Amino acid sequence: MPELPEVETIVRMLGPHVEGKRIESADLRLGRMLLGMTTVNFASALKGQAIDRVLRRGKYIILELGGCSLVIHLGMTGQLTFSPADYVENAGFIRTVTGLEKPKGVHPVDKHTHLILNLAGGERVLFRDPRTFGKIFLVPGRDWPLHPRLSILGEEPLTLRIPAFLKRSFPTGSARPIKALLLDQSFLAGVGNIYADEALFRSGIHPMTLVRDLGDEARSRLLEAVKDVLRKGIRNSGTSFSDYRKPDGTEGSNQERLKVYGRGGEPCRACGTTLEKSLVAQRGTVHCPKCQARARTRTAKQAERIPGAGPRKSGKRAGAVPA
Numbered sequence: 001m002p003e004l005p006e007v008e009t010i011v012r013m014l015g016p017h018v019e020g021k022r023i024e025s026a027d028l029r030l031g032r033m034l035l036g037m038t039t040v041n042f043a044s045a046l047k048g049q050a051i052d053r054v055l056r057r058g059k060y061i062i063l064e065l066g067g068c069s070l071v072i073h074l075g076m077t078g079q080l081t082f083s084p085a086d087y088v089e090n091a092g093f094i095r096t097v098t099g100l101e102k103p104k105g106v107h108p109v110d111k112h113t114h115l116i117l118n119l120a121g122g123e124r125v126l127f128r129d130p131r132t133f134g135k136i137f138l139v140p141g142r143d144w145p146l147h148p149r150l151s152i153l154g155e156e157p158l159t160l161r162i163p164a165f166l167k168r169s170f171p172t173g174s175a176r177p178i179k180a181l182l183l184d185q186s187f188l189a190g191v192g193n194i195y196a197d198e199a200l201f202r203s204g205i206h207p208m209t210l211v212r213d214l215g216d217e218a219r220s221r222l223l224e225a226v227k228d229v230l231r232k233g234i235r236n237s238g239t240s241f242s243d244y245r246k247p248d249g250t251e252g253s254n255q256e257r258l259k260v261y262g263r264g265g266e267p268c269r270a271c272g273t274t275l276e277k278s279l280v281a282q283r284g285t286v287h288c289p290k291c292q293a294r295a296r297t298r299t300a301k302q303a304e305r306i307p308g309a310g311p312r313k314s315g316k317r318a319g320a321v322p323a
């Protein structure tokens, strides 16, 4: 799933191409991706609108238009690309996950292209989403921060001021694993499975560590690590593990630099120990059992004495899956 660095990359690359341009028509081809209105009303609301600004909040892409804001969430497999007026669709385009033959440019319009914004002059913005978990909606004026899906979002990690965040934003006494909290969009907006695993590795924290067992020092180390891995992701134009593409259709390069995500069963890049794969908060999770040894606090030990209440023995953890 595209996370903060992928969405930020799209926004930064798409903005200069479309800001100041006018939408001549909007062609929404899969009505169920649109929330809260009919496709006919959607098309007429967008027609003739100028794109003033492209920005990001969490994992949402926002196009501020003259009279409303178009909000797009890429879901699991969404791609938002830009094709110039003179763009010739590559007939030989082959999509593959094996990397043997990589796509060279913007994907041609196909059955997975669910929204086409036709801009004045023949340029187009294409929203393609094979698994259709993406969402599209319109918000009046510039009121997107008030929309229920955006108003619940937590702080933006990149502009996070850690001392203030430590004081007010960590839930007190929480028995949730820290990995689950990192994935919670009302805690930090934009962090998903890839960067949560990378940040936990970078800060040497076991993903199952309970939030209440992390002291201020560990919490602040973790938040610094979150910022570091997100910035690195942006520098590398995002992680193209499967479907994510930049607006020009090419892949990001961060997948080549991941330390743990997607590397279960492979040796840790820091210590050589085999990385372990498990399920935490229903999400595939990879960590290094040596670099991220679980601190055995008194609270955790007490919990272990109650059958079924605490963490089970290593290797028999509930939901553990083979690497």
Ligand SMILES: [Zn+2]
Pocket (backbone or CB within 6 Å): 268, 269, 270, 271, 272, 273, 288, 289, 290, 291, 292
């Ligand atoms: Zn290690």
